[in-house]
Amino acid sequence: MSASERLRQIRIGGLVPRHVAVIMDGNGRWARQRGLPRHAGHKAGMRSVREAIEGAIEAGVEVLTLFAFSTENWQRPRPEISALMGLLRLYAHREKAELREQGVEVHVLGDLDQLDRGTRRAVDDIVRSTAGGDRLRLNLMISYSGREEILRACRRLAEEVATGARAAADVDEEAFEAHLFTAGVPDPDLLIRTSGEVRVSNFLLWQLAYTEMYITPVLWPDFDREELFEAILDFQRRERRFGRVSAV
Numbered sequence: 380m381s382a383s384e385r386l387r388q389i390r391i392g393g394l395v396p397r398h399v400a401v402i403m404d405g406n407g408r409w410a411r412q413r414g415l416p417r418h419a420g421h422k423a424g425m426r427s428v429r430e431a432i433e434g435a436i437e438a439g440v441e442v443l444t445l446f447a448f449s450t451e452n453w454q455r456p457r458p459e460i461s462a463l464m465g466l467l468r469l470y471a472h473r474e475k476a477e478l479r480e481q482g483v484e485v486h487v488l489g490d491l492d493q494l495d496r497g498t499r500r501a502v503d504d505i506v507r508s509t510a511g512g513d514r515l516r517l518n519l520m521i522s523y524s525g526r527e528e529i530l531r532a533c534r535r536l537a538e539e540v541a542t543g544a545r546a547a548a549d550v551d552e553e554a555f556e557a558h559l560f561t562a563g564v565p566d567p568d569l570l571i572r573t574s575g576e577v578r579v580s581n582f583l584l585w586q587l588a589y590t591e592m593y594i595t596p597v598l599w600p601d602f603d604r605e606e607l608f609e610a611i612l613d614f615q616r617r618e619r620r621f622g623r624v625s626a627v
């Protein structure tokens with residue numbers, strides 16, 4: 380089935396996921412299969428990022444959240460970290476005009492204090508340049524850990540309770556969510572993970588509570604909009620019950 384045929388099927392299929400999150404995995408394996416260094420896999424992965432964004436816009440997805448660099452990724456060898464940060468700067472520099480034209484509003488979420496000064500500046504720049512885009516919200520998760528995000532929210536709520544700004548009994552889901560990086564964003568409807576691994580890997584631990592998961596063996600650099608459309612079609616065939624029983 381061609382991309383346009385898949386898109387047509389999505390349109391008649393009904394509900395499009397409002398928020399799609401992606402664990403972009405398999406860059407290293409893609410490079411190794413070709414006898415290339417790992418950073419070549421990350422570089423090739425940038426093309427898939429573009430494909431995912433354009434596909435999301437075409438399908439009518441409102442929010443796309445990409446796991447670009449985890450807190451654990453800081454443990455990788457220095458040269459690989461430098462290559463990834465370099466790609467991030469390149470991406471911000473090269474794509475910001477195009478993203479703005481496409482109506483993509485970029486948010487970069489995570490522990491950004493860990494970034495070097497140049498990368499931090501590039502990140503702030505792409506966020507500023509694309510502010511106000513109203514076709515797609517793109518969350519780039521960088522230096523991100525789901526557990527850390529939860530602890531950060533707990534610390535902030537504890538401070539509010541300690542200072543008397545909030546009663547302990549008022550710590551509810553709404554208050555908690557307001558302290559997550561994703562405050563104000565609906566939870567993901569669909570999580571896609573490439574390269575066949577069946578793990579959540581410390582990604583959006585709170586937000587994924589009722590998210591439908593789609594695992595594909597495709598390595599991230601081979602991912603394109605057709606793969607995204609396939610995942611959305613699969614999502615449309617499912618019945619979401621949110622812990623309840625189905626309507627008969």
Ligand code: FPP
Nearest residue numbers: 403404405406407408421424425447467470
């Ligand atoms: C996982 O593959 C991928 C990453 C750690 C980085 C993701 C980065 C990109 C797709 C490129 C840059 C993105 C932006 C937004 C500029 P892996 O290295 O864990 O692969 P492996 O499991 O096969 O070793």
